Amino acid sequence: MTTKKRKYKFSRIPVRGLSLQQRLPLLICILLLCIILVFSISSYITVRRSYLQAGRERLSSLSMQLSSLFGQTFQNFLQTARQAANQEELRAYLITGKAGYREAAIRKLEALRTDSANISATLYDTHKRPVLHIVRDSLGEKMPGDPGLLETAVPDAGVIGKLHQQHNRIYFPVLHKVKEGRETVGYLLRWRKLSTTQEGVQQLSQLLGSGAILYVANLDGSVWSDLVSPVDAPRGLADRSTGVHDFENGKGPAIGAIRTIQHTPWMIMIEFTQASLLTAPNRFMNWLIVAGMLFTAIGSFLAWLLSRNLTRPLKDLTAASSALADGDYTAIVPVERRDEMGKLARAFNAMSGKIREAHADLEKQVQETGLMNDQLRELSAHLQNIREEERIHIAREMHDELGQLLTGFKMDVISVKRKMGQPVDPKILTRLDTMEATSDEAIKFVRKLSAELRPSLLDDLGLIAALEWHSQEFERRYSIRTIFQSEMQEIAIAPLIGTGVFRIFQESLTNIARHAGAHQIKATLKLSNSSLKLTITDDGEGFDPDGQRKTLGLLGMKERAIMIGGELDIYSSPGRGTTITVTIPSTQLTGSGR
Template structure:
């Protein structure tokens, strides 16, 4: 059997199909020859007496021969095309959004093995191009966000703050003798200016939180929890462990954006009442885990460009891209009705993941929604 297996691995699909059809022709020819010899051995009387029976036997023999031929053909072709079926499964996985899927080492057909190798090379090149493009886009996006946030903070916010001061001075100068309608309009303008200033500050934080640049990851996440989730009625527990110093800027930015997106999804989609954020600095990297008690979802349906909602899953896709660009990875666990747990791990120096260990300097902040 080994020599048959060795020959099978060396033949391509065309050769296997050619041999399969040749085998069918041989089997059919041998069967027809046996039938012809048997018929010649019958006398004329036997032929006349058994004409009807002979016809039935002939038809049965032909039917059996056809069934055997079709069965042999199916088995041989199934074995011959099995490597193609495996390659097709990988292509379907890639089309469904599993961009990290690769064709395994294919044995049994040299042509299909070459196709699988070329397919993997194409995917690797596309993946490198996609990551390089995503890196440039995200870097440019962060720089643009930082520029706009700086302009809003240094110019627009300063102008609005100055306007509030002048409104207060104007109110003091008018005193208590000012007409009621003027006082009411001044109060309305001041209220509108104050709300606009607060919205500008919120927008500035969303674009590029200065607290992230000034104080680091943990204070920025804490600010976001206290000012976005807790006012919405979500009870959030924030645990930070091992953060005794600052991380590299790209790691802090990537991790904050991932946590921010996860918390935004909790606020918009989960209908959760409780959430937990665990930030840990470990010997070889940093991790963040976000949990909620919300409605959950099916992660297989959160693939951008797939299904009736092409925009679904873009947030998760962006989180995976941000993690991958700094050598990290994301694990997502969710089921309908059972909440969601998302964990991201980013290496500090290399791509290898360490064991799950804790660090020193534990800090716990519990928020009440």
């Protein structure tokens, strides 16, 4: 089974139907739009790229500064915490273990709780076994331990542990050595709350920039916080290394910078959404769009004014050209400019003047030629009439005078034969018979020649009888079947009209016999209210009327048709025969022709 592919035709924009005054502003508007569009897109891409690059550099710089700032803060914090861990009361209790020093050590540990960030404090011996433990009443004993921190080697400066989540809060441990001189006598472990208010975070975000988000997390990514409460790890950035990264945060493209914090197992991450970084480029793009629309409107208006200024002379020139084409040779174009359009208008006016003069000369020549043609046609008609009159006169003279002479000669021969005595010489009798037969042939020839010069039937019985007689004579002479049909028996027309129609019919049959090679001819004569029409059709070889050289026979037939006030048409094609039609208006039938 075959499938037919459908052909879809897409219609083009109908630019060809627009005028030049409409095309020019449209094309300039499209050109302006293309230029503004390309410029706007390229400018926006350049500005966007520069802003994103500046945002990455700024983010890297901010992350480094915050990491350094937090590192210095925790370094100072460790120094302060080391002083608290090496108080005399704590060293004395760890060294002696006596109950008298226990109360003093407890008071020192409770004194550490004055800082609201401190949650608990635990004193360990050298084997890292707890000997004293102080905790805030609100938490009880629910604070988790950090065995990993106790198992690590503790430097003299102290160590800060990982972030831990408890009760929707973030805590971290701080471990210090308690030393007596150079000897370590124990350890002080304190749990502190990551205490930062929401207002502080907002102020920090405003300091960082609009849309900036600050995170703190363990280096292994186990706990994340926004410095206020635990948060989920940022999507697409939780497993990234330090540096600046592009990622998707669930709200769109974003840029994040990760840095480690010195003296802690933590890292800091600052996040910017690309939308916040691209606020200025987007405003710039909006400004470009508004400016582009304004420039396009102004450019289109100026282009419209320019096209109107250019096409107004063209309209005047077009109107004048149309008037000139319609025959108004007085049309001129007003010249109001000195540029090329003004030169064109002056050239058109000069051309119009020359055409006007040439047209006047041509009309004069046409009138003279028409008058001459009329005179020649009248002369030709007069000559044709004289010819017909001469032919009538010759035919009558031949029929009457020469016919009578030949008839008298024949009667004399017969009389001589009767008066000759007997016996008659056979040679003389034979010669007399020959003279009688010759006189009969001469009489017949005179009658035939007289009929060809002017058929007596045309004068005696009319046009229809003459056409029928000539059809029969033509068929007898050339052995071409000729059928003549007439819708009426008699017709009253002027003698000149009848003679012209008969001569055209006669010339048509003669041309068919000479050139057509036809086997049958059909002629019809019809009379209607408007005209008399004679149609002659043959089945001959035919010819091309446009390519056929105009012969004298065809030209004579056309001129004869014109002289009797009619029209002759020829329809033919090679191999399909020829049809000749003579049409005479009814108003000309009873007149005198031309």
